[in-house]
Amino acid sequence: MSFLTTQALARSFGGLKAVAGVDLALAQGEIRAIIGPNGAGKTTLVSLISGRIPPSAGRITFDGADITELKPWDRVLRGIVYTFQITSIFKNLTLTDNVALAAQRALTRSRPLWRGLDSSEIATATQSALDRVGLGARADELAGELAYGHQRLLEVAMGLALKPKLLILDEPTQGLSEQEIADFCRLVKSIAQEATILLIEHNMDVVMEMADRITVMNNGAMLAEGTPDEIMNHAEVQRAYLGA
Ligand SMILES: Nc1ncnc2c1ncn2[C@@H]1O[C@H](COP(=O)(O)OP(=O)(O)OP(=O)(O)O)[C@@H](O)[C@H]1O
Ligand SMILES: [Mg+2]
Incomplete structure (x- = not known):
């Protein structure tokens, strides 16, 4: 059985079928990219998987359990972590403080209530998540002072502090420089050692380099x-999306 599956998953907004019956199957540990033109339904699909919006029809299973009816936070507790396309x-x-809030939740979830939280444990997890995304030296700055691209990296650090099994990234490289994109690709590959990655991405260089x-x-x-090679050479994809 796959790690994550969607079966005939659908979501309509009024008369518009934003997601119209999608069967997705992800293997544990893979990096899966989702591509497609604006309005294709990518964000809606991952919003259904994260539980941010309920489906109109279909089922979702994750890590051996049917999670279709679970609230977003219960999915986070199971390890599904979603960084929003709109920064949050x-x-x-x-x-x-931003990352500590996430770290605190992750450390609370596996522990009996009577065993208090160790603040040094939270501080360590927080600093290590910030270091991992390259923001460690700016830990004391206000999040609002970061450039947009760095706010996205902060979100990834918050996601990492939640100890994801499935990390969903919605256009994470938007607003990053070339060098920052290269660093980001290395980061995602290192995260993929521990987690399955679902990556919505418009930058085809990133997709081709990263995706299994x-x-x-x-x-x-x-x-x-298919594989990056299969998709590059897919006639219908070239017509619909790659603009060949
Ligand atoms: N909350 C909503 N209410 C109404 N329509 C919506 C809502 N969310 C998405 N849609 C519509 O559903 C369709 C799919 O949108 P979605 O955001 O999933 O596309 P996307 O593939 O993520 O696009 P992009 O690449 O621009 O982010 C679009 O036509 C969009 O306008
Ligand atoms: Mg989107």
Whole structure:
């Protein structure tokens, strides 16, 4: 059985079928990219997987359990962590405080209530998550003072502090420089040693370098799926998306 599966997963907004019956199957430990034109339904699909919005139809299983009815936070507790396309940090808190909030939740989840939280444990987890995304030296700055691209990295640090089994990244490289993108790719590859990655990405260089497999969406449906090579050479994908 796959680590994550969606079966006939669908979501409509009024008359619009944003996700129109998607069957997705992810293996544990893979880096899966989802690509497709604007409005293809990529964000809606991962919002269904994270539980941010409920489906109109279909089922989702993760790590051996049906999670379709679970609330978003219960999915986080099971290890599904989603960094939003629209940034969701607390701008008037420091980087440390933002990440510590996430670390605290992750450390609380596996522990009996009577065993208090060790603040040095939270501090260590927080600093290590910030170091990992390259923001360790700016830990005491206010999140709102970071450039947009760095706010996205802070979100990834918050996600890491939640100890993900499945990390969903929605356009993480948007707003990053070339060098920052290269660093980011290295970071995601290192995260992939411990977690499965679902990556929505428009930068095709990043997709081709990172992905084990690629799922192409168009009009709410899955248009194609395969290795980077297979997708590059897929005639229908070239017509619909790659602009050949
Ligand atoms: N909350 C909503 N209410 C109404 N329509 C929505 C909502 N969210 C998404 N849609 C519509 O559903 C379709 C799919 O949107 P979605 O955001 O999933 O696309 P996407 O593939 O992530 O696009 P992009 O690459 O621009 O991020 C679009 O037509 C969008 O306008
Ligand atoms: Mg989107």
